[in-house]
Amino acid sequence: MNIRKVGIICRKDSPAALAMSRELLSWLGERSIAAEVDTIVDGMDLLIILGGDGTLLHVAEQASRLEVPVVGVNLGDLGFLTEVAVSERYEVLEGILAGEMVIEERLMLKARIRRANETSGWRHALNDVVVSKGSADQLVQLSTWADQKYITTYRADGLIFSTPTGSTAYNLSAGGPIVNPALQSILVTPICPFMLESRPVLLPAAVCLTTRLAEQGNEVKVIVDGQPAWEMSPGETLEVVASERPLRLICSPQKDYFEILRNKLNWGGRAGEARKHPL
Numbered sequence: 001m002n003i004r005k006v007g008i009i010c011r012k013d014s015p016a017a018l019a020m021s022r023e024l025l026s027w028l029g030e031r032s033i034a035a036e037v038d039t040i041v042d043g044m045d046l047l048i049i050l051g052g053d054g055t056l057l058h059v060a061e062q063a064s065r066l067e068v069p070v071v072g073v074n075l076g077d078l079g080f081l082t083e084v085a086v087s088e089r090y091e092v093l094e095g096i097l098a099g100e101m102v103i104e105e106r107l108m109l110k111a112r113i114r115r116a117n118e119t120s121g122w123r124h125a126l127n128d129v130v131v132s133k134g135s136a137d138q139l140v141q142l143s144t145w146a147d148q149k150y151i152t153t154y155r156a157d158g159l160i161f162s163t164p165t166g167s168t169a170y171n172l173s174a175g176g177p178i179v180n181p182a183l184q185s186i187l188v189t190p191i192c193p194f195m196l197e198s199r200p201v202l203l204p205a206a207v208c209l210t211t212r213l214a215e216q217g218n219e220v221k222v223i224v225d226g227q228p229a230w231e232m233s234p235g236e237t238l239e240v241v242a243s244e245r246p247l248r249l250i251c252s253p254q255k256d257y258f259e260i261l262r263n264k265l266n267w268g269g270r271a272g273e274a275r276k277h278p279l
Helices: 015-029 053-066 086-097 257-265
Strands: 005-010 034-037 046-051 070-074 102-106 109-114 123-125 128-132 140-146 149-156 158-162 185-191 201-204 209-213 220-224 227-232 237-242 247-251
Touching: 005 015, 005 053, 015 034, 015 046, 015 086, 046 053, 053 070, 053 123, 053 247, 070 086, 109 128, 109 220, 109 227, 123 128, 123 220, 128 237, 140 158, 149 158, 149 185
Parallel strands: 005 034, 005 046, 046 070, 070 247
Antiparallel strands: 102 247, 109 123, 109 237, 128 158, 128 220, 140 149, 140 209, 158 185, 185 201, 209 237, 220 227
C-alpha cells in the first residue's frame, strides 16, 4: 500500500490529541507524506484517528464512502475500535507503511424514515441504529418485520439494530450477544422488554428490517451511532439495511479479537490457567 496522503482526525476539544497531531505531521513530513488535520477528502490513503471510539464513529460514514482505511489511536476509555495504544502509535504506523497490516471490512448499516409524503435520506451507522422512547413512564410498541415477514411487536423501552462491530456497545448493555465482526449479520435487540421472552435475534446481513409504532408514542427518537436522527410518529416506518460500503478498519496483527475482549471487558481466568492451545 503506497501511502502518500493522510488525514489526522482529532478528538474534539482535546489538547492531547491536538498536540499529538502536530507530532504526527512532523513525523509524516519526514517521510514525504502529506497530511491534513480534521479533514477528509477524496484521494487520502489513510485516516489516523486520535481519540476514542466516538471520534471514529463520527467519521465512519465519510471514510466508508471514500473507501479510506482507518486506524485508531486510543485516547479514550474502552477503545474497541481505536485499539492502538498511545505508546504503540509509531511502531504501528511504521508497520502500516511497511505493508504489515490487516484490513478488516466492517459491516455498516444505513437507515431512513418513510413517511406518507416523503422518504428521508439515508443515515449510516457503524455501531447501531436505536429506536428510543421519550417518556420515562411509557413503553413503546414496535411492530417489526424482516423482508416483509413479521417478527413480532416488541413492548420495550426501545429497539437496537446493531452490526457485529456494535455488538459490544449498546447491544451488550441491553443483554445482547457479542458477535464476531467477521460475521455478516444484523442484531435486533429489545431494550428492557416487558416480556422476558423477547430475546435478541441474529439475522443475515441481506435482510431488510422495518419497524413502526403500533400505537401512539411520545417523543420516540431514532438515534444513529449516538446522534439523534429523527423523531418517529405512528404511520412512519423505519427501514434498516446493510450498507453497500463497509468501513475498512486497520487492525493490529499482533492482537486477536479475544485478546481485545479480555482486556476491554476485564475477562479473566483462574490464576495460572494455561492459555496455550492444547493441540
